[in-house]
Amino acid sequence: MKKGGDTAKSAETCVSKIVNGKLVQVGDCKKNDESDIVRLIKKSRDEKKKAEIKCDVKYDSKCFRIVVYGTLNVTFNDSESICKSMNIGEPANIYNLTHLQLLLTHLRPLIPAGWTWIGIWTGMVYKNNQLLLSSGGSITLATEVWYPDFPDPDASYTNVGVAVFKDPTYQGIFNETPTFSIHGVICEI
Template sequence: MYFGELIYLITLICGLFAQKLPAGSCVSTIKNGKLVQVGNCQKNDGSEIARLIKKSLDEKKHIQTECGVVYNSKCYRAIAYKIDNVTLKDAELICKSLNYGKPANIYDLTHYNLLHTYLLSVVPAGLLGTDVFTGMQYKNNQLLLINGEAVTLPPEVWYPDNPKSHVTHTSIGIVVNKDPDNKLQGVFTGTPSWPEFGVVCEI
């Protein structure tokens, strides 16, 4: 008697499940790296799993390349955390994960102003400001882009008493503060191993 009731229950559940899918439909998902299909799935040529993988990659790419700033046809996106635990090496890895981006350059005053405004929008909740790495360097009293080309930025964008000509202060970061009257913000020279709150990436 018990066995008969169990068979009836299984049949009932299977029947209800089958009724959820319209006739001829196929639902495909990827679970634990394997293609799982339910319903009337006729294709066995691998095209369905290829479609799902492409869809997943396209969605990931769209999320990862959402730009905070677009300048001269380049995409910039910042990642900022609540604690300062990002070294320059970490910053490079973070940017690489965003479609092989890299810590950003700052090309001129207009670009700096766009980045400054954008960075204010990514300050973590509960903080009044943040500081992030760029990919630029300061060596031999010169501000250098990632490719080694020298550039200049006007004095008003620099953090007070910066740039600092010290042998260890070779990395370049940006400090922003939600209080526009706070003078302690701007571009600064720092140490690559000294942790900041995040990074602005050029993708």
């Protein structure tokens, strides 16, 4: 092969990069439809978004963020809005006892000063005496995951939260009305 042929071939190639916030192009970059620039900007934005996602808890290849307020002001409807507005998914599921225990370990230190407990919404639902994932699929968790005297059989107590006390003897999931106000939400990304 001729060297000239190789040189001509490489001269046709355009390599575009973003370096220190500026577009740098090397090679034959006469193409001016801006597709390379748009692609690079999207790639840069996506990489930045991924770097910003912080998982408070990782479990079974899933990422969970915990949002806690120092006041009882979060209804279930608020919890959905919180997760969406912060771009951190939707209210989370609890998949098994191991997952719940991991969450409890991360939730207990988040109890605000002066409080003895916090309540946090999940995305799970309790209907017709059955615990359901946010997707609608049923899940069976051992009875020991429920807070004492729960689940409540009242049909209006459809949404599921987690109660965490400083004293680890008192903890577990509970069902309540969606208008009940608690401290926050666990979001699943």
